Amino acid sequence: MAILHSYPFCPHSRFARLVLAELGLEPDFVEEKPWERRLPFLELDPAGNLPLFIDDEGLAVPGARILAEYLDETRDESLGDRRFLPQDLAQRVEVRRLLDWFLVKFHQEVSDYLATEKIYKRFMPSDIGGGPPDMGAIRAARANVRYHLKYIGFLIAKRNWLAGDQMTYADLAAAAHLSVVDYLGDVPWDEDETARHWYARIKSRPSFRALLADRVPGMAPADHYDNLDF
Amino acid sequence: MAILHSYPFCPHSRFARLVLAELGLEPDFVEEKPWERRLPFLELDPAGNLPLFIDDEGLAVPGARILAEYLDETRDESLGDRRFLPQDLAQRVEVRRLLDWFLVKFHQEVSDYLATEKIYKRFMPSDIGGGPPDMGAIRAARANVRYHLKYIGFLIAKRNWLAGDQMTYADLAAAAHLSVVDYLGDVPWDEDETARHWYARIKSRPSFRALLADRVPGMAPADHYDNLDF
Known part of the structure; x- marks a missing residue:
């Protein structure tokens, strides 16, 4: 039985949950708090990456991007011409470019700040950094998310999905990271209709349901978080 | 004609130069200062990643890791059973795990600090952060490099190369990042003989020559930097 070590509000873990659900894989879930470093x-x-996928053979596949490559090499063929990493060379570069954009750049500039300051620090012991959020970090993330939203709108205005005609890892990564920010009410959706429609499309997929059911103890989501017609 | 946009002391650029040289590719080199964001x-x-490889067809391949995947898919077959990303599934996960270890973790904890503080800041205008190095950052990097060196020694004690029997992208990434730190004299080689022997082996390869000839204007390398019998 495959296992996914993940944390409900870790944006990289959410990417893994979306991708696995899209592929019809149902691993056992083990909750791992990112700050505990058990x-x-x-x-x-040893790097302590989340998510960490353990496949049926016991092979440990650490981190969102390595999992994406692993699934491309082992499972993605089952999707036929709707693979999340298309076979065309230029398309593969474009999907990986946007995958890095959201897993690295968006994470550094937006989702890591907000998840850490608003969620993780509520549950972290004070001796390792838990406590009240750093408002400077939150303001920076809220400013940064605006240009990322514009970039999504820019791409979707000329393409059906972020990397081209089909939904790919790029869409799943962007939506996974945005979903954490959206729980917190920090996505200014009214600034970009095109990006909002793209997100509504991806949020309506069955793979998204489990994410929309997650709750931070003691902290309600933004009103529209689990509303598919937001 | 292929082009590599790179910077001589950017550790990710050095990885690209090593890999391309190992594959016998000789692109035109364009120097791009990472801080200029031209x-x-x-x-x-748009993310401004270095290195940026432009292939013969004009396809832009941004960043060290995406270049590694691209080369695996387009050129690596020419290496037969000595590919830098071996075909065995578990081996591919292990090479990618270590590739991320050095391109992400070692970079964040060691090579980015040292390259930025000791080299880039000498040439950056003061209004974007140029000036004297932050000694706290340098001390942190010097402390961190010690456990990375031990980890290399630990892996090499049980394997011929970092990820297994063959030299892979993992070795080239580790050596590329270490080479910048070594120029600065900040690798405590005497703390790990096994790691030192591994580095001497990889440093002797013809692909390394161009790196050993690089000089920071006004700043001599550590004495042993280009000595193959250090």
Whole structure:
């Protein structure tokens, strides 16, 4: 039985959950708090990356991007011409470019700040950084999310999905990271109709349901978070 | 004619130079200062990643990791059973895990600090952060490099190369990033003989020559930097 070590509001973990659900895989879920750095977990991946997927054979596949490559090589063929990493060379470069855009750049500039400051720090012990959020970091993330939203709108205005005609890993990564920010009410959807329509489309997929059911204890989501017609 | 946009002391650029040289590719080199964020360059890759490879067909391949995947898919077959990303599934996960270890973790904890503080800031205008180095950042990097060196020694003690029997992208990434730190004299080689022997092996390869000939204007390398029997 495959296992996914993940944390409900870790944006990289959400990417893995979306991709696995899209592929029809149903691993056992093990919750791993990113800040705990438990020894048995670090023995599976010394870098302590989340998500960490353990396949049926016991192979540990650490991190969102490596999981995407692994699934492309082992499962993606089952999707036929609707693979999340299309076979055309230029398309593969474009999907990987946008995958990095959201998993690295958007994470550094937006989703890591907001998840850490508003969610993780509520549950982290104070001796490792838990406590009230740093409002400077939150303001920076809220400013940054605006240009990312514009970039999504710019891409969707000329393409059906972020990387081209088909939904790819790029869309799933962008939506996974945005979903954490959206829970917190920090996506200014009214600034970009095109981006909002793209998100409504991807949010309506069955793979998104489990994400929309997640709740941070003691912290309600933004009103529209689980509304498919937001 | 292929082009590599790179900067001599950008550790990710050095990885690209090593890999391309190992594959016998000789692109035109265009020097791109990472801090300048020139508009014509950002038009090729909006994220401004270095290195940026432009292939013979004009396809822009941004960043070290995407270049590694691209080369695996287009050129690596020419290496037969000595590919830098071996075909065995578990081996591919391990190479990618270590590739991320050095391109992401080592970069964040060691090579980015040292390249930025000791080299880039000498040439950056003061209004965008140029000036004297932050000694706190340098001390942190010097402390961090010690455990990375131990990790290399730990892996090499049980394997011929970092990810297994063959030299892979993992070795080229680790050596590329270490080479910048080594120029600055900040690798405590005497703390790990095994890691030192591995580096001497990889440093002796013809692909390394161009890196060993690089000089920061006004700043001599550590004595042993270009000595193959260090």
